[in-house]
Amino acid sequence: MKKQVKFGVGIGIIVVALGVLAWLGYGESKTYYHTIAELQGLNHSARAQRMRVGGTVAVGSIRKLAGSVDFVLEGEGKALPVTYTGNDPLPDTFVDKSQALVEGHLDSDGRFVAEHVQAKCASKYEPAPGGSGGATPSATQSSSM
Numbered sequence: 183m184k185k186q187v188k189f190g191v192g193i194g195i196i197v198v199a200l201g202v203l204a205w206l207g208y209g210e211s212k213t214y215y216h217t218i219a220e221l222q223g224l225n226h227s228a229r230a231q232r233m234r235v236g237g238t239v240a241v242g243s244i245r246k247l248a249g250s251v252d253f254v255l256e257g258e259g260k261a262l263p264v265t266y267t268g269n270d271p272l273p274d275t276f277v278d279k280s281q282a283l284v285e286g287h288l289d290s291d292g293r294f295v296a297e298h299v300q301a302k303c304a305s306k307y308e309p310a311p312g313g314s315g316g317a318t319p320s321a322t323q324s325s326s327m
Contacts, residue, residue, distance in 0.1 A: 219258040221288065229288045235262060239301070241278045255282060255294075264294045276301035 215234045216224070237255030245252040251266040264284055266272065276282065276299060284296035 217258060218255060218260040218262045221262065222260075224288075232285070232287055234283055234285045235294060236281065236283045237262065239276070239278055239280050239282050244276075244278065255284065262294055263292070264296050265289075266296045266299050268297045268299065270298070272299055273301045 214228075214231060215236070218235060218237050221229075221235065235255065237257035240254040240256050240261065243252075243254035249267070251272060253264050253266070255262045255264055266284070280301050283300040284294060285298040285300075286294060286296040289295050
């Protein structure tokens with residue numbers, strides 16, 4: 183009987199520990215998406231949460247510093263200064279006028295401190311000027327031989 187009680191208590195402790203770890207992991211991984219225009223209307227507690235913000239990288243705003251990169255995101259007629267402090271290198275598509283999604287938190291001075299940056303360059307996927315945007319007919323026709 184004592185062996186079964188010890189076994190039950192051990193399993194109970196393991197289940198409770200896993201539940202606590204799952205709850206803590208869920209809370210840490212939760213992020214909210216906001217637009218740049220929405221940020222100014224957030225209350226103090228909402229500004230302290232982890233969040234994602236998307237926008238267009240302003241032309242000429244990328245400044246590489248020792249240990250960080252500063253740039254400005256624009257969207258809906260608003261601008262948001264961003265400091266990227268993450269360890270991962272920035273994507274190759276992170277250039278002026280590219281769409282970027284940053285994840286982090288707002289600093290007390292209104293600057294966004296990003297830990298992750300995702301970028302895509304929409305112009306990379308547009309057709310070349312003067313082109314039809316598709317493959318040439320000779321490349322898509324099958325051979326009749």
